[in-house]
Amino acid sequence: MEGIKAKPSWLHGRALRAILMSIVLALLIALPALISKSWLNITIEILIMALAACSLNLMLGYTGMVSFGPAGLYAVGAYTTAILLTKLKMNIVPAMIAAPIMAAIIGWAVGWVCVRRTKVYFALLTLAFSQIIWTIIFEWYAVTGGDDGIVSIPTPEFFFSIANSYYFCLALVGCCIFALWRIVNSPFGRTLQAIRENPDRVEFIGVNLKRYQLAAFVLSSIFLGIAGSLYCVFSGSAFPDYAHWTKSTDMLVMCLLGGIYHFSGPLAGSAVYTILAKTLSKHTMQWNLILGVAIVLLVLLMRNGVVGFVSEKVFRKK
Amino acid sequence: MLLETKGLRKSFGGLRAVFGIDLQVDENEIVSIIGPNGAGKSTLFNLITGHIPADRGAVYFKGKDVTRLPPFKISRLGIGRSFQKLNIFPRLSTFQNVQVASFSAKGLNRSLFSRAENILTEEVEHILESVGLADRAGTLGGLLAHGDQKRLEIGIALALNPELLLLDEPTQGMSPGETSQTTELIHLLVKKRRIGLAFVEHDMKVVFSISDKIYVMHQGMMIFSGKPSEVRSNERVQSIYLGKEKDSASRG
Numbered sequence: 001m002e003g004i005k006a007k008p009s010w011l012h013g014r015a016l017r018a019i020l021m022s023i024v025l026a027l028l029i030a031l032p033a034l035i036s037k038s039w040l041n042i043t044i045e046i047l048i049m050a051l052a053a054c055s056l057n058l059m060l061g062y063t064g065m066v067s068f069g070p071a072g073l074y075a076v077g078a079y080t081t082a083i084l085l086t087k088l089k090m091n092i093v094p095a096m097i098a099a100p101i102m103a104a105i106i107g108w109a110v111g112w113v114c115v116r117r118t119k120v121y122f123a124l125l126t127l128a129f130s131q132i133i134w135t136i137i138f139e140w141y142a143v144t145g146g147d148d149g150i151v152s153i154p155t156p157e158f159f160f161s162i163a164n165s166y167y168f169c170l171a172l173v174g175c176c177i178f179a180l181w182r183i184v185n186s187p188f189g190r191t192l193q194a195i196r197e198n199p200d201r202v203e204f205i206g207v208n209l210k211r212y213q214l215a216a217f218v219l220s221s222i223f224l225g226i227a228g229s230l231y232c233v234f235s236g237s238a239f240p241d242y243a244h245w246t247k248s249t250d251m252l253v254m255c256l257l258g259g260i261y262h263f264s265g266p267l268a269g270s271a272v273y274t275i276l277a278k279t280l281s282k283h284t285m286q287w288n289l290i291l292g293v294a295i296v297l298l299v300l301l302m303r304n305g306v307v308g309f310v311s312e313k314v315f316r317k318k
Numbered sequence: 319m320l321l322e323t324k325g326l327r328k329s330f331g332g333l334r335a336v337f338g339i340d341l342q343v344d345e346n347e348i349v350s351i352i353g354p355n356g357a358g359k360s361t362l363f364n365l366i367t368g369h370i371p372a373d374r375g376a377v378y379f380k381g382k383d384v385t386r387l388p389p390f391k392i393s394r395l396g397i398g399r400s401f402q403k404l405n406i407f408p409r410l411s412t413f414q415n416v417q418v419a420s421f422s423a424k425g426l427n428r429s430l431f432s433r434a435e436n437i438l439t440e441e442v443e444h445i446l447e448s449v450g451l452a453d454r455a456g457t458l459g460g461l462l463a464h465g466d467q468k469r470l471e472i473g474i475a476l477a478l479n480p481e482l483l484l485l486d487e488p489t490q491g492m493s494p495g496e497t498s499q500t501t502e503l504i505h506l507l508v509k510k511r512r513i514g515l516a517f518v519e520h521d522m523k524v525v526f527s528i529s530d531k532i533y534v535m536h537q538g539m540m541i542f543s544g545k546p547s548e549v550r551s552n553e554r555v556q557s558i559y560l561g562k563e564k565d566s567a568s569r570g
Contacts, residue, residue: 182431187418190410190434191427194418197407203389204367204399205419205478207427261409 016314028170032163040162046274047173048231053254053266054180055223060252061260062184063216064196065115066123070251072110072130073221075137075243076103077228082150082238083143092156092233099229100222106133107221108214115213118199127245134243149239153232165234172230176223181263183219192216257298259305268306272298319381320345320514321397321482326365326375328358335361337538338375343482343514348505350525351518353535354558359518360402362535363484367399368392379482394422398480400471402487402518408460412451415459415470417442419477442477449473449503465496469503476507483507485517489524497521501528526550 032040052074059065077099084095114125137144144150159165183189191212194202203209232238241247250273258269276294280287302309321343328336336358343349351359364370366377368389376385384392393399407415420438421427429437446452449469454462459470468488475483488504489497505528508515519525525532525546532549534542542555549555 179431182433185434186432187421187426187429187434187437190414190418191421193410193414194407197409198405201401201405201407202422204369204393205474206390206393206422208388208390212427 032166037162040166042274042278044162044166044169044234045231046271047169048227048234049251049254049274050267050270051173051176051230052224052227053251053258053270054177054263055220055227056251057255057260057266058180058184058192058220058223059216060255061262061265062189062196063192063213064199065213065216066119067114067126067217067220068123068245068248068252069110069126069128069130069133070220070224071245071247072126072133072243073103073107073224074228074231074247074251075133075238075240076106076221077225078232078238078242079137079144079150079228080225081229081232082153085153085155086150087143089154096226096229096233100225103221103225103228104218107218107225111214111217111221115210115217127248130243130245130248134240134245137243138240144238144240147240149237151237153236153238155233155236159233159236169230169234172226176226177267180223184263188212188215253295257295257305259302259308261304262307262311265305265307272306319343320347320379321366321516322378323362323366324376324378326362326377327373328361328365328370329373334538336365339535339538339540341366341516341533341540343516345481345514346508346512347514347530348508348528349514349516349531349533350529351516351533351535352520352522352525356537357535358538359535360486361538363399363486363516363518366392366484367397393478396479396481397484398475398478398482399484400468400475400486400488402490404464404467404471406459406467406470406474408458410459411455412457412459412462412466412470413442413446413455416445416473416477419474420445423478445473445476448507449476450499465492465500468492469500472500472504472507480513482514482516485515487518487520489519489521497524504528 031043035043052070056067056070059067080099080102081095084090084098085092110129114122114129117125138147140146159168184192191202191207194207195209195212199209228242231242254269254273255266256269257272258267259265276291277287280290284290298306304312319342321341323339323341326336326339339362341362351362353359361370365372368384368387372385376383378384379392379395379397384395407418410418417434417438418427420442424438426437443452443455446455449472451466451469451473454466459467462470468490472485472488485504489500492500501524504515504517507513529546531543532546533540534549534555536558541558542549542552544552
């Protein structure tokens with residue numbers, strides 16, 4: 001009677017996974033004592049980009065919507081917090097809470113238009129909208145500071161300590177990723193996966209396709225907004241680059257590198273990509289070239305991403 | 319009357335796919351639609367479920383005009399369907415395939431943070447048992463054998479608790495053993511749930527064994543309808559359809 005209950009495949013290695021998770025968590029908590037400040041900085045970036053990539057993957061890997069514009073919403077989050085802190089001299093808490101709200105509003109407006117098209121047209125629309133956001137940020141000097149960006153953002157003293165910043169990021173990113181994990185494993189998340197698998201079929205099980213795609217878009221925007229806001233607080237600045245399409249492709253590459261069909265794929269992807277980029281750029285001017293080759297090799301050799309590769313080797317089913 | 323279509327019409331370019339179809343399905347009734355390839359049978363189903371818009375005519379479900387409704391609304395009213403081409407969720411498990419339809423039927427798929435794996439498990443297991451897939455629950459839908467995938471489609475449709483079921487060639491591509499198994503299954507489902515069933519089928523053995531009423535389509539038109547015995551004895555039907563079918567069946 002074992003077979004009757006449908007157990008997701010990962011359950012077979014549940015104990016193994018629990019142990020792995022605890023080790024990773026313990027390591028993350030002990031990290032400030034273990035590594036140098038510059039590496040801790042890199043780890044913070046990994047965490048924030050992991051959240052961004054994970055948010056994108058809610059659309060990409062779970063709903064099957066290829067978005068080329070996540071950086072636009074990420075920048076909305078960053079600039080919302082930056083503007084509220086500098087121009088309106090707001091407290092950090094409302095300034096950070098406003099970021100996902102703003103991202104949700106803009107994400108809803110953008111998403112409402114984008115979900116009207118599918119596949120490559122959807123992708124192009126998301127790209128176009130993120131370019132619009134970039135242009136607004138770039139041109140609207142009075143509010144966004146244009147290409148000078150917004151610098152020396154007044155953040156509380158708490159963030160002057162790199163360890164404090166790190167723990168704050170770890171806690172917030174951890175909560176968000178846990179929330180995302182609950183979402184993808186909820187009935188809602190299952191419905192998104194059904195949309196990914198067969199968007200035409202879901203309408204015949206009574207699912208309003210466009211509405212669910214829009215919901216995925218808005219949820220993704222909310223978490224992207226949080227990631228952007230966090231990066232703004234951590235770096236004390238906001239630049240038009242945050243909205244640039246290359247930032248979007250960074251996030252896409254992280255998802256693909258880690259494996260879009262695994263929840264932890266974007267997390268691993270963010271770590272691999274960020275560490276590769278940082279170490280390579282230290283040693284050579286042509287780091288982008290080497291990074292490109294490395295990514296091509298990784299994608300070719302590990303078809304389902306790093307996490308997919310590892311789980312096939314380690315958690316081989318049955 | 320559970321389902322009634324009146325003068326349904328659909329043309330694709332110059333081709334009349336469906337031309338003035340009146341179809342009636344009652345509850346606890348098995349209706350089959352037969353006809354040569356290209357007769358417009360699948361198009362008829364697509365018109366009923368809102369998949370493609372009708373040029374003219376109307377569809378009534380339980381007396382309500384549903385002609386212009388989008389598919390998801392028609393589905394929610396209680397019309398479940400399967401497709402001629404396999405149409406499941408390949409990378410979800412068999413269990414999840416049915417479960418996601420159950421979520422939708424119960425309005426649970428808006429639930430954002432609850433754990434899907436623990437919800438409606440009994441009901442889903444029950445449906446899987448009734449379509450004979452209980453032991454494949456954990457297998458990915460896309461990895462099931464063809465016949466099992468066809469039955470999974472029926473399972474997905476059943477999860478919606480439909481009052482009307484439309485099955486497009488439910489036994490297509492099945493072995494004789496699987497075919498008779500599935501035929502029996504369909505028959506049992508209708509009698510147990512007292513739902514209406516309309517199905518498109520090429521296997522005449524299946525059609526004549528369980529149908530209460532048979533509609534014969536040809537070039538987009540309904541040329542005859544009646545009880546199996548009436549259809550069998552009708553010469554016109556025999557000449558354009560049954561005869562050919564017998565030939566091709568004997569050719570294998």
